[in-house]
Amino acid sequence: MKKWRNRLVIIAIVAVVAIAIVLHTVASNDNAAAQKFPEVGAYAPNAEFYTLNGSPVSLSAYRGHMVVLWFVATWCSGCAQGNAILNSSYAFLNQKGVKILEIELYKDLGYSGPTIGNFVSGYAPAAYAKGVIVPMYSSYNMTLTYDPKGYLDIYYLLSPSGKILYTNSPLAATLPQLAAAINASV
Numbered sequence: 001m002k003k004w005r006n007r008l009v010i011i012a013i014v015a016v017v018a019i020a021i022v023l024h025t026v027a028s029n030d031n032a033a034a035q036k037f038p039e040v041g042a043y044a045p046n047a048e049f050y051t052l053n054g055s056p057v058s059l060s061a062y063r064g065h066m067v068v069l070w071f072v073a074t075w076c077s078g079c080a081q082g083n084a085i086l087n088s089s090y091a092f093l094n095q096k097g098v099k100i101l102e103i104e105l106y107k108d109l110g111y112s113g114p115t116i117g118n119f120v121s122g123y124a125p126a127a128y129a130k131g132v133i134v135p136m137y138s139s140y141n142m143t144l145t146y147d148p149k150g151y152l153d154i155y156y157l158l159s160p161s162g163k164i165l166y167t168n169s170p171l172a173a174t175l176p177q178l179a180a181a182i183n184a185s186v
Contacts, residue, residue, distance in 0.1 A: 035148035037167070044069070044162050047142035049103055052117045052135060059142075063162050066185065068100045068178070070155040070171055071138065071147050074113030078153050082171035083123030083133070089175065090127035096182050100133045106143035109150060157181050 038045055046060050059069075072079035086093070086100060093100065104116040113119065116135040120128045127133040138146075147154055153170035157178060166181035168174040 035144075037148060037154075038146060038156065038164055040164050040167055042164055044156065044158050044164050045145050047145050048139045049101075049142050050137040050139065052115075052137075054137075057136065060162070062099065062101070062158075064160050066096065066098045066160055066182070067158045068098060068155055069146065069158065070100055070102045071105050071143070071151075071153070072102055072116075072119075073105055073108050073111065073152055074116055074119040075108060075111050076113075076152045078170045078172055080119070080123045082153060082175075083120060083127075085172050085175055086133060087124035087127045089179075090124070090130055090132040092179065093127070093132050093182075094130060096186055098132070098182055100127070101136055102133050103136045103138045103142070105147060105150075105152075106138045106140045109152075157185070159185060 044059060046058060048056050048058055050056055070082070072082070083102075102116065102120055104119075114122070116137060120133055120135040124133050128135070146156065151169060153172075155168060155171050155178070156164050157166040159165050165185050166178065168177060171178070
């Protein structure tokens with residue numbers, strides 16, 4: 001009789017734990033679904049990110065300039081291809097006064113790749129040397145704000161006032177649309 005009671009207690013505990021896990025998973029999925037990307041027409045949320053030497057930078061420091069916030073992972077082959085395409089297009093971007101802030105997603109989304117500086121200088125040497133592409137590291141909060149679902153290779157075109165004019169992904173496949181959005185904005 002005592003063995004059965006102990007077994008029932010263990011089964012009840014396991015059932016309660018299983019129910020708690022299911023409820024937590026449902027709540028987590030609801031929270032993930034509620035997270036939204038910043039929308040076109042809205043002002044870009046100010047966020048902090050870091051230069052190659054670790055100095056903090058605020059997005060508001062780029063007000064007055066047309067900026068592309070491009071979120072990448074340095075192990076992403078599509079991001080490498082995007083750099084190569086930007087490298088061949090840097091003259092257009094430079095002429096239009098556009099800065100590409102290429103921002104490594106927080107801790108490279110948990111995978112290892114080269115540093116963002118080596119990644120950019122390796123795939124886009126001319127654009128990097130001319131200062132058209134500026135490599136940066138994302139803070140945890142910036143990654144959550146601009147890439148709440150952990151996508152790769154997402155970008156935002158910001159007006160000089162900080163308004164989001166255009167967003168898309170991946171950059172390598174959508175550069176003509178980005179160029180059209182830039183031309184329409186200048």
